[in-house]
Amino acid sequence: MPILEIITYGNPVLVQRAxxxxxxxxxxxxxxxxxxxTMHATPGIGLAAPQVNVSRRLIxxxxxxxxxxxxxxxxxxxxxxxxxxxxxxxxxxxxVPEINEKxxxxxxxxxxxxxxxxxxxxxxxxxSLARVFCHEIDHLNGKLFFERxxxxxxxxxxxxxxxxxxxxxxE
Ligand code: NI
Numbered sequence: 001m002p003i004l005e006i007i008t009y010g011n012p013v014l015v016q017r018a019x020x021x022x023x024x025x026x027x028x029x030x031x032x033x034x035x036x037x038t039m040h041a042t043p044g045i046g047l048a049a050p051q052v053n054v055s056r057r058l059i060x061x062x063x064x065x066x067x068x069x070x071x072x073x074x075x076x077x078x079x080x081x082x083x084x085x086x087x088x089x090x091x092x093x094x095x096v097p098e099i100n101e102k103x104x105x106x107x108x109x110x111x112x113x114x115x116x117x118x119x120x121x122x123x124x125x126x127x128s129l130a131r132v133f134c135h136e137i138d139h140l141n142g143k144l145f146f147e148r149x150x151x152x153x154x155x156x157x158x159x160x161x162x163x164x165x166x167x168x169x170x171e
Pocket of ligand 1: 092093094095135139
């Protein structure tokens with residue numbers, strides 16, 4: 001299975017609303033498998049399909065980064081159906097390299113979605129898992145984590161990222 005390329009800030013796919021998955025065909029199953037492999041190899045604890053340039057509603061999460069099979073979550077069309085509490089913790093994103101910022105997220109969430117067999121599943125999560133769910137579902141709605149910060153912080157980060165992109169082009 002191939003490792004997929006992770007796209008970064010500036011790519012328009014990251015700011016689009018990803019499309020609902022209506023049929024779980026071979027393409028979707030392969031995409032999920034490749035995303036899991038890419039997430040483990042990178043390494044990362046969560047990945048959303050738009051990050052591998054596919055604008056569909058699919059996320060993979062594994063807090064153990066491949067250490068524990070039971071921790072692997074593959075969710076199609078995930079929806080945040082309930083959230084509670086607030087906690088501020090530092091967060092980063094594979095699509096926004098080298099930027100870490102404190103972001104407010106709920107402490108507890110309930111997420112509904114489908115597994116690869118099309119079975120509806122409901123997951124109650126707290127702590128890091130709740131945070132990762134929120135982060136990945138944001139990706140499906142075209143929202144990057146730093147867009148949850150104040151407008152001033154956002155513009156500083158965007159400036160930094162633009163400068164970095166320009167420096168990259170000169171090289
Ligand atoms: Ni991310």
